Amino acid sequence: DIQMTQSPSSVSASVGDRVTITCRASQDIHTWLGWFQQKPGKAPKLLIYGATTLETGVPSRFSGSGSGTEFALTITSLQPEDFATYYCLHADSFPLTFGGGTKVEI
């Protein structure tokens, strides 16, 4: 099975900050990676798929990069509504696996 190692597990930031979250895959997953945002009590929301493609309606301050085994989600100019938990998901092959999550907090 492919393991997804996400870091950091939490990050303290302020409005306007730039935040970068990384995911490392245990083997080559090409660009079959998505990023999700989850707020308490809500279902996750897809932000990025294909490692770099922004989902419709997602603000452009979110961006994804990487391929192979190293991936990153960057939020430029953090907004109040961006404080949430973020997860990566690989979809290269079954079984799919999520990263452990990164909580972005004030």
Add this chain to the structure above:
Amino acid sequence: QVQLVQSGAEVKKPGASVTVSCKTSGYKFTTYGINWVRQAPGQGLEWMGWVSAYNGDTSYALKFQDRVTMTTDATTAYMEVRNLRSDDTAVYYCARGGGIKLLSGDWTYWGQGTLVTVSS
């Protein structure tokens, strides 16, 4: 508009079974599969498996292979979890998706979540 509506909260005793349903609308059901994801209290997301709405093919995470069955009918996906344990207490989500190769339209739509509580 696309909607996935899940069945309501359940309370079960250890050893029992539970079936969670995910009723879809607003798209051609057979075009996408359904993923099932769970989240234990205060924990991260865990992929449980996927079922094809086209032909019923399934793929399960190894830890669930012996206790979980995913099925579909006309517009609804179902997930049965057998031999429940206390650590199965979680919110269970369905999410529309094609399984592997996360493509446009996959994982965009989710159910609202179903809390399953396992307690004696």
